[in-house]
Amino acid sequence: MGHAAADSGHNLDCDIAILGGGLAGGLIALAVHRARPDIRLRLIDADSVLGGNHIWSFFEGDVDAAGMALIEPLITHRWDNYEVRFPAHSRTLQMAYHSIRSDQFDSVLRETLPGDAIQTGVRVASASDDHVVLEDGREIAANAVIDCRGAGDLDTLDSGWQKFVGLELELTAPHSLSRPIIMDATVDQIDGYRFVYSLPFGPQRIFVEDTYYSDEPELDAETIEQRVLDYAKAQGWDVASIVHREKGVLPVVCNGAFGEYWRSTGAVPKAGVRAGLFHPVTGYSLPEAVRSALFIADHADLPGEPLHGRLFARAAQGWRDASFYRMLDAMMFYGADTANRYKILERFYRLKPALIARFYAGRSRATDKLRILSGKPPIPIRRGMGAILKNQRRKSGRK
Ligand SMILES: Cc1cc2nc3c(=O)[nH]c(=O)nc-3n(C[C@H](O)[C@H](O)[C@H](O)COP(=O)(O)OP(=O)(O)OC[C@H]3O[C@@H](n4cnc5c(N)ncnc54)[C@H](O)[C@@H]3O)c2cc1C
Numbered sequence: 001m002g003h004a005a006a007d008s009g010h011n012l013d014c015d016i017a018i019l020g021g022g023l024a025g026g027l028i029a030l031a032v033h034r035a036r037p038d039i040r041l042r043l044i045d046a047d048s049v050l051g052g053n054h055i056w057s058f059f060e061g062d063v064d065a066a067g068m069a070l071i072e073p074l075i076t077h078r079w080d081n082y083e084v085r086f087p088a089h090s091r092t093l094q095m096a097y098h099s100i101r102s103d104q105f106d107s108v109l110r111e112t113l114p115g116d117a118i119q120t121g122v123r124v125a126s127a128s129d130d131h132v133v134l135e136d137g138r139e140i141a142a143n144a145v146i147d148c149r150g151a152g153d154l155d156t157l158d159s160g161w162q163k164f165v166g167l168e169l170e171l172t173a174p175h176s177l178s179r180p181i182i183m184d185a186t187v188d189q190i191d192g193y194r195f196v197y198s199l200p201f202g203p204q205r206i207f208v209e210d211t212y213y214s215d216e217p218e219l220d221a222e223t224i225e226q227r228v229l230d231y232a233k234a235q236g237w238d239v240a241s242i243v244h245r246e247k248g249v250l251p252v253v254c255n256g257a258f259g260e261y262w263r264s265t266g267a268v269p270k271a272g273v274r275a276g277l278f279h280p281v282t283g284y285s286l287p288e289a290v291r292s293a294l295f296i297a298d299h300a301d302l303p304g305e306p307l308h309g310r311l312f313a314r315a316a317q318g319w320r321d322a323s324f325y326r327m328l329d330a331m332m333f334y335g336a337d338t339a340n341r342y343k344i345l346e347r348f349y350r351l352k353p354a355l356i357a358r359f360y361a362g363r364s365r366a367t368d369k370l371r372i373l374s375g376k377p378p379i380p381i382r383r384g385m386g387a388i389l390k391n392q393r394r395k396s397g398r399k
Contacts, residue, residue, distance in 0.1 A: 010138075012119065014040040016300065017132050017142040019124045021045035022052060024272025024289040025148035026109050031070055031293035033113055036300045041113065042140065044132070046123040050109050051102030053246055055166070055207060057180075057199070060096035061357040062287035066294055073108050076101045077201055085184040086346040093353050097180050099199060100286075124149065129268050129304025144304040146296065146311075148272045153264030157256030160192070160333035161217045161249055162283045165224040166209030168244035171237050174203040183349075185342045187231065191216075193332070193341035196231050207244070208232055213341060215333065217249050250283035254330035258319040262312060269308040271296065275315045279362050280325040287361065288318070322362060324369050348372065 016032060018025045021043045029043040043050070063071065077099040083092045110118060123135040127147055132140040183195040193213035200206050210228045225245075232239055261276055271277065277288035292311075299310060332341055349356070355368045364372070 012042055012138065012140040013142065014042045014140065015143045016040075017042045017044065017127075017140050017145045018148060019044055019127055019132065019145065020148035020150060020272070020274075021047075021050040021109070021118070021120065022148060022150060022272065023054070023056060023105075023286060024274075024277070024292065025146070026050050026105055027070065027289050027293035028146060028148065028271060028296050029113055029117065030109065031297040032300050033117070034070070035297040039300050041117045042119055042142070043109070043113065043117055044119045044122050044124060044134075046121070048121050049102070049106045050118070050120065051105035053244075054102040055099050055168075055199070055244075055246065056102075056286050057097060057099045058284065058286045059357065059360050060098065062284075062361045063290050067287070067290040070293065071100065071290060074100045074105055076104050077199065079179050079200075082180045082182045084182055084349050085186050086342065086349065087186055088346055089350065091349060092179065093356065095353065095357055097182070099201075127266070127268050129308050142304070144302060144307045145268055146307070147265060147268045147270040147274055149265075149274060151251075151273045152261050152276075154251050154261075156260040156264055157251060158254045158330075159251035159256075160254065160329060161214050162211060162252050163214055163217065163219045163247075163249040164197075164209050164211040165219070165221050165228060165247045166197070166207055166245070167225060167228045167242050168201070168205065168207045169232060169237065170240045170243050171204040171206065172240045173238060175200060175206055175235070175237050177206065183345065185345060189339050189342055192338045193345065195342070195345075196228075204240075205243075206232075206237065209246075213252060213332065215338070219247060219249050221247050250278075252283060252329050252333070253280045254326055254333055258316055262315065267308060269304055269311045271311065275311065276319055277315060279360070280322050280329055282360065284360075324364060325362070328372070 016039060018028055018041065025043060029041055032039055032041060075098050079097045081092055081094045082097045084090065125133045125135045127133070127145050129145055130142055132142065132145055177198060177200040180200065181198045183197065185195040187194055187196055191212045191214045195211055197209040197211055198206055208228050208231060210224050210231065229239060258276060265274055271292045272289055273285050277292060278285035295314065299307060302310065332344055336344060351371060355371060358364050358368055
């Protein structure tokens with residue numbers, strides 16, 4: 001390993017050091033521990049809790065049986081189907097939807113992993129593939145380091161933005177919603193493609209999130225929070241209290257240099273959004289985080305350097321496979337008038353449920369791609385392609 005730990009008291013040397021106990025890091029720890037309890041893990045997070053303050057959701061079709069077995073104990077809510085609403089049509093789709101809350105994520109990890117594996121309130125200063133320096137000066141030698149500390153340099157990517165503010169509301173009386181509304185795009189179209197997402201957690205408990213596919217990353221949380229409350233009022237939901245808040249700004253990647261993005265955080269094995277492992281259209285990273293965790297558990301003995309090579313090759317392949325989705329993002333952001341962006345989704349949601357499921361899972365077939373692009377698209381396709389090429393030229397001129 002070649003590095004002595006300059007330990008002040010507690011030696012943190014280990015087989016695998018996972019930096020960042022968010023979604024990706026936590027799932028890796030869980031998967032490695034399940035498969036190989038003999039492996040000495042350290043899961044290190046700057047925050048006092050694992051997983052931050054999130055509700056992560058996913059479609060059942062996004063995760064295979066092995067993945068479901070891994071995350072089953074983390075799931076806090078499940079529904080058999082979901083709904084979408086657009087000005088021209090509404091629809092219920094028969095696909096189960098699940099949510100994981102970060103507080104449950106934190107407690108399952110603490111119950112499952114050995115006590116000394118979890119190091120919270122500890123900030124990492126720097127890392128290589130077998131060595132970590134903490135901000136308090138301590139050092140860790142490891143057979144492999146996996147960096148899961150969130151996004152890399154997003155300036156290496158060309159993106160629009162998915163931004164949102166969500167409020168979990170306790171109501172004074174039951175709502176009548178029996179399933180999630182994944183997109184309610186019947187709302188006023190402001191700042192790009194806007195929709196409201198609602199998850200009924202209990203008879204009087206509902207999570208309502210106002211989301212924008214916007215050109216700009218700035219988030220006016222106060223204004224959007226008020227729009228969430230206005231939406232609730234318009235649905236006839238009388239709010240007793242706000243019990244939880246969350247917000248986010250996620251890149252919706254249209255184009256970019258994957259190698260540059262990867263190198264922006266060094267030649268260290270990595271996972272999660274830091275490894276570019278998120279769906280280009282939805283920004284969802286949970287399905288890929290589950291797959292990576294299982295992959296890493298299968299390669300838990302690899303030293304840092306070869307593990308880095310394997311993870312880079314896998315992520316780069318995933319990036320190439322996702323080019324179709326980035327093209328759709330580019331068509332939305334550069335081809336469609338902001339007020340008409342919703343029509344792309346309105347039309348998409350008329351397609352077959354199996355095609356929609358494969359799209360969310362990032363596994364669209366060639367025939368699905370043709371189907372998505374065929375017919376009469378809501379934006380002229382040549383204009384969309386022209387906008388993409390123009391943007392690519394602008395981007396390459398910038399470098
Ligand atoms: C509010 C919100 C809701 C989302 N909802 C969904 C969803 O429903 N479904 C879905 O699939 N995706 C969702 N996403 C997108 C994506 O899945 C999440 O952002 C996901 O948490 C990314 O996982 P990650 O492990 O890569 O990063 P994170 O979960 O952000 O984890 C990074 C961790 O690294 C830690 N860290 C950072 N710097 C340091 C340091 N120097 N030292 C030590 N620790 C450090 C942070 O404290 C954090 O815990 C959501 C994103 C947000 C912001």
